[in-house]
Amino acid sequence: MTFIIVFSTCANKGEAEKIARELLKDRLAACVNILPITSFFWWKDKIRVGLEVLLVIKTRRKLFVQLRQRISSLSSYEVPEIVSVKIDDGLSSYLKWIDKETGAQ
Numbered sequence: 544m545t546f547i548i549v550f551s552t553c554a555n556k557g558e559a560e561k562i563a564r565e566l567l568k569d570r571l572a573a574c575v576n577i578l579p580i581t582s583f584f585w586w587k588d589k590i591r592v593g594l595e596v597l598l599v600i601k602t603r604r605k606l607f608v609q610l611r612q613r614i615s616s617l618s619s620y621e622v623p624e625i626v627s628v629k630i631d632d633g634l635s636s637y638l639k640w641i642d643k644e645t646g647a648q
Contacts, residue, residue, distance in 0.1 A: 545604035546630040546641055552582065552595045554619050559596040562617045566600060571610040573644035574601045603645050604629070 549572075553559040556577065563575035576599040583592050602610060604627070611625045630638070 544638070544642055546633070546638055547602060547604050547607060547627040548630060549598075549600040549602060549607070549610060549627045550624065551598045551600065551614050551618075551626075552580070552620075552624045553598060554595065556596050558617075558619055559598055562614055563598060563600075565617060566602075566610060566613060569609075569613060570644070570646040571606050571613060572600045572602045573641040575599070601630075601641050603641065606645060 551562070553562060556579075559577045563572075563577060566572040566575055578597045578599065580595050580597045581592065582595045583590065585591070598614075600610070607627055614625050615623060
C-alpha cells in the first residue's frame, strides 16, 4: 500500500474547511490539517503575495485522481495547487489508520 501527503492551497479558511469536510465525508482522506500561510508566487507575469490556507491531506496513492478531481471541483482558484508527496515510511499503526479511514479492505 502506498500512502501520500497532498498539499493544496485555498483562498480562505471557509473554503479550506468545506474542502476538508468533503474529502473526509467521501473517505478520500483520513486527515486534513488546515494552516494559515503567506504565499509568494508568480501569477500572470507578476510576483504576487497573498494570504492563503494550506491543506495537508493524508491519503492513499490509489485515491489521488479522485481526490484531485474533488478538490478541483470545489476550489475557487483558476489553477489550484494539488500536489502529492509519497510517504516513504511512517509509524505502522498510523499508516494502518489511514488505510482504514479511507475505506481500504
